[in-house]
Amino acid sequence: MIEAGFSRTQAVAALSAVNATKQEDVQKAIEWTLKQDADKHLAEAQAERVVHAYPNMDFDGYALVWGDRHRTRTLDECGERCLNWKPQKPSLFACNVFVFCPLPKCYAPAALPPGSMTGQVRPL
Numbered sequence: 001m002i003e004a005g006f007s008r009t010q011a012v013a014a015l016s017a018v019n020a021t022k023q024e025d026v027q028k029a030i031e032w033t034l035k036q037d038a039d040k041h042l043a044e045a046q047a048e049r050v051v052h053a054y055p056n057m058d059f060d061g062y063a064l065v066w067g068d069r070h071r072t073r074t075l076d077e078c079g080e081r082c083l084n085w086k087p088q089k090p091s092l093f094a095c096n097v098f099v100f101c102p103l104p105k106c107y108a109p110a111a112l113p114p115g116s117m118t119g120q121v122r123p124l
Helices: 008-017 025-035 038-046 075-084
Strands: none
Touching: 008 025
């Protein structure tokens, strides 16, 4: 579950809640976690929110949409898409964080070779 973006605390609670004893139970635990606090998630999506930007910042967590399928031209456009995101089942999560990269190719730091932690590809 941690590899899917859930915290250790969430993983422990979910695995316990579904009485997980084998690897196949992890999917049940993920589904259980996503259903928790659905009303709170919907309320967050409907609340008035504003965009705050932090240059060169990446965040860990559950990805609603991966960037390779969700590109924008500007930081402002990316922020607007986050604000306008419609929660979807099963999680009903609001978009409360986004990562914008203006370069043609960007990668999550965890996917890079050791020593290269910028997530950016620059010409040599």
